[in-house]
Amino acid sequence: MKSETTFFQAAVIQRRVLHALMLRELITRFGRENLGVLWLVGEPMIFTLGVTTLWSAAGLAHGGTGIPIVAFAVSGYSSVLMWRNSASQCSEGIGSNKPLLFHRAVLVIDVLLTRIALEVAGATSSFIILSLIFIYTGWMSPPTDLLLVIQGWSMLAWFGASLALIIGAGTALTPIVHRIWHPVAYLLFPLSGAAFMVEWLPVKFQKLVLLLPMVHGVEAIRHGYFGNAVPPHYDLRYMAICCLLQTLVGMLLVNEASRRVEF
Amino acid sequence: MLSVEHVSKVYTTRHGKHRVLDDVSFTLKPGRNLGILGRNGAGKSTMIRLISGAESPTSGRIVRGMRVSWPLAFGGAFQAHLTGLDNLKFVCRIYGVDYKPLVPMVEEFTELGKFFREPIAHYSHGMLTRLAFALSMAIEFDCFLIDEAMVVGDKRFHDRCHYELFKKRKDRAYILVTHDAQVIRQYCENAVVLHDGRLLTFPDVNAAYDYYQETLMPKPEEIER
Numbered sequence: 001m002k003s004e005t006t007f008f009q010a011a012v013i014q015r016r017v018l019h020a021l022m023l024r025e026l027i028t029r030f031g032r033e034n035l036g037v038l039w040l041v042g043e044p045m046i047f048t049l050g051v052t053t054l055w056s057a058a059g060l061a062h063g064g065t066g067i068p069i070v071a072f073a074v075s076g077y078s079s080v081l082m083w084r085n086s087a088s089q090c091s092e093g094i095g096s097n098k099p100l101l102f103h104r105a106v107l108v109i110d111v112l113l114t115r116i117a118l119e120v121a122g123a124t125s126s127f128i129i130l131s132l133i134f135i136y137t138g139w140m141s142p143p144t145d146l147l148l149v150i151q152g153w154s155m156l157a158w159f160g161a162s163l164a165l166i167i168g169a170g171t172a173l174t175p176i177v178h179r180i181w182h183p184v185a186y187l188l189f190p191l192s193g194a195a196f197m198v199e200w201l202p203v204k205f206q207k208l209v210l211l212l213p214m215v216h217g218v219e220a221i222r223h224g225y226f227g228n229a230v231p232p233h234y235d236l237r238y239m240a241i242c243c244l245l246q247t248l249v250g251m252l253l254v255n256e257a258s259r260r261v262e263f
Numbered sequence: 264m265l266s267v268e269h270v271s272k273v274y275t276t277r278h279g280k281h282r283v284l285d286d287v288s289f290t291l292k293p294g295r296n297l298g299i300l301g302r303n304g305a306g307k308s309t310m311i312r313l314i315s316g317a318e319s320p321t322s323g324r325i326v327r328g329m330r331v332s333w334p335l336a337f338g339g340a341f342q343a344h345l346t347g348l349d350n351l352k353f354v355c356r357i358y359g360v361d362y363k364p365l366v367p368m369v370e371e372f373t374e375l376g377k378f379f380r381e382p383i384a385h386y387s388h389g390m391l392t393r394l395a396f397a398l399s400m401a402i403e404f405d406c407f408l409i410d411e412a413m414v415v416g417d418k419r420f421h422d423r424c425h426y427e428l429f430k431k432r433k434d435r436a437y438i439l440v441t442h443d444a445q446v447i448r449q450y451c452e453n454a455v456v457l458h459d460g461r462l463l464t465f466p467d468v469n470a471a472y473d474y475y476q477e478t479l480m481p482k483p484e485e486i487e488r
Contacts, residue, residue: 013359020356027349028342099339101317103357104331259319262274263312 017105021114040118044081044126051077052130055195067197067226071140075225076194078127079218082153083160083192084185085123089115090168091178094257101261108258112168116161124153144227152220155236158243159214165250169257193218198233206233213242265314265331265406265436266290270323272309283309285460286323291436293329293405298451298468299440300475305457307440311410314438329405329436335428336414338395343384347375347394350383351401358402365401372397372423392416400427404435411441444472444480 005013030039052073090112097111134140143149170177189195193215198206209215210233219234272284283306291297301307311334312318314325333340341350351369355362370379373393375386383391392415399407407428414424428437429450439450440457447454447468454471456463458479465471 016359017357020353023356024342024345024349024353028344031344098317099337102312102315102333102337102340103354104316104327104333105357261318263318 013105014107014110017107017110018114018117021100021106021110022118025114025118040122041125041129044078044085044123045130047081048074048077048126048130067222067230068140070134071225072222074127074130074134074140075221076218078123078130079153079156079214079221080189080192080194081126082120082123082156083163083214083217084189086116086119086160086164087167087181088185089119090164090171091181092171093168094172094261098261098263108169108172108261109165109254112165112254115168116164119164120157120160124157127153141225143225145224148224149221150224151236152217152222152224152234155220155239155243156214156217159217159239159246162243162246162250165254166246169250169253172257173253173260188212188214191215197222197230199230210235210238213239213246264290264292264326264328265438266326266328267314268324268326270313270320270325272306272313272318273321282460284313284320287457287460287462288323289455289462289464291406291438294434294436296437296439296451296453298447298454298471299438299457299462300442300444300447300454300471301440301457302442302479305442306460307442307457308410310457311408311438311440315408330403332399332402332404332407334413335399335407335409336392336396336424337399337410338391341383341391341395344382346382347373347379347386350394351398354398354402360402362401369394369397369401372400372427389416389420393420396420396424396427400432406436406438407432409437409439411439411443411446444475448472 026037026040030036035042052070055073056069093111093115094108100106100111101108131140135142167177167181171181191209191212193209193212198209198215198219201209216234216236216239219232220236222230223232223234267287267289270284270287271282274281274283287310289297299307299310309318313320314331315333316325316327316331317333345353347369348366351365352362355365373379373390375390375394378386378390383394386394396414409428414421416424439447441447451468454465454468456465456471456475456479463471463474465474
């Protein structure tokens with residue numbers, strides 16, 4: 001009498017659930033007034049534009065490094081938004097969506113995947129739109145190797161998603177994770193490669209900074225944008241292994257958090 | 264068939280572990296029903312959350328061979344920014360049902376008028392309950408979970424709920440939890456009593472009723488003291 005769900009059936013259900021949750025989340029977060037859902041893209045665009053403006057005004061220090069400041073700021077800050085927003089949105093994401101679990105088909109992982117998917121979509125659209133605008137106005141040159149940009153960007157998406165699983169499930173297991181995540185995210189920003197090229201750092205410091213997986217992603221993106229204007233330092237295989245480990249830990253934590261959901 | 268097998272639920276509190284359910288087992292066949300009687304804090308709502316799957320048991324397992332509903336008239340998953348219609352659409356998407364044919368039924372039952380297309384932040388408590396109940400009816404289930412305390416409304420609302428649930432859907436199974444022994448007598452063909460984490464079974468509803476009234480309910484003179 002026990003009904004077993006096949007993998008295919010489960011996939012169909014999960015697709016349905018994610019679709020429903022995404023639409024719900026969009027209206028919940030952005031409402032229907034004024035731009036509504038467009039804020040998903042608008043918000044990161046405003047952030048990136050603001051930072052780009054600030055860095056352009058102050059960042060003349062980079063003159064002579066061969067890197068155009070607008071492209072540097074857009075690629076850098078978009079990258080930060082990519083991994084940081086997924087994780088921040090998932091922080092305490094389970095708690096606020098708990099009542100949804102009364103629907104049998106909705107699982108804890110669906111709640112997290114929904115938020116991750118929306119953040120990735122928002123950050124990616126913002127990055128693409130800003131790049132196109134600046135390339136059109138001539139403030140930025142088109143990337144020399146588009147595939148490499150896509151590769152680095154995808155790796156950052158994976159990094160952000162796996163980190164988000166850990167933060168999302170972690171905050172459900174203990175509120176300490178939520179407390180710690182904010183300072184950690186803040187401190188990681190200057191180390192994440194957004195505001196520097198690894199080449200500019202002292203050699204000793206380069207090794208340390210390259211322990212951080214997201215630095216490799218940002219370097220790859222910039223290598224794809226600027227070519228060899230600045231010698232790139234990255235190892236996407238190292239980054240992949242880190243992301244894989246994070247994914248594994250994230251899945252285990254999500255599993256544990258699902259088991260321990262309490263009302 | 265729904266079967267609850269040796270289910271225990273333990274919560275961690277500041278004063279150590281608190282066992283709400285202790286080795287609880289029962290089964291429910293399609294089309295049948297069961298009343299669970301218990302005083303406040305006996306673990307009735309925990310039972311409902313476990314059966315609905317929102318929480319997992321600490322030990323034991325629950326096998327659902329039927330499509331089990333979310334708790335009837337549960338509005339906790341409603342989102343204030345969404346309209347009544349949005350919430351209908353959302354639930355339909357989750358369960359893979361087309362919402363359009365259901366709109367007239369929900370509009371008719373909820374009597375929300377233009378508010379059906381307004382954010383539910385503007386709803387009164389009664390409006391929310393009517394919407395929640397209507398959505399429970401919009402999706403077809405084999406077994407309804409009913410927490411009597413959740414389905415609160417005036418007599419008219421009660422009569423209409425009664426008609427929708429016990430007349431139109433009398434072929435379905437249901438589990439009804441309540442602290443009110445009269446309600447169990449009125450609606451259930453079998454009854455159990457939940458007390459101190461244990462599930463006590465009885466040969467018939469009257470036996471459960473008598474035990475509950477005589478053993479667990481305080482006598483008037485006890486209250487006065």
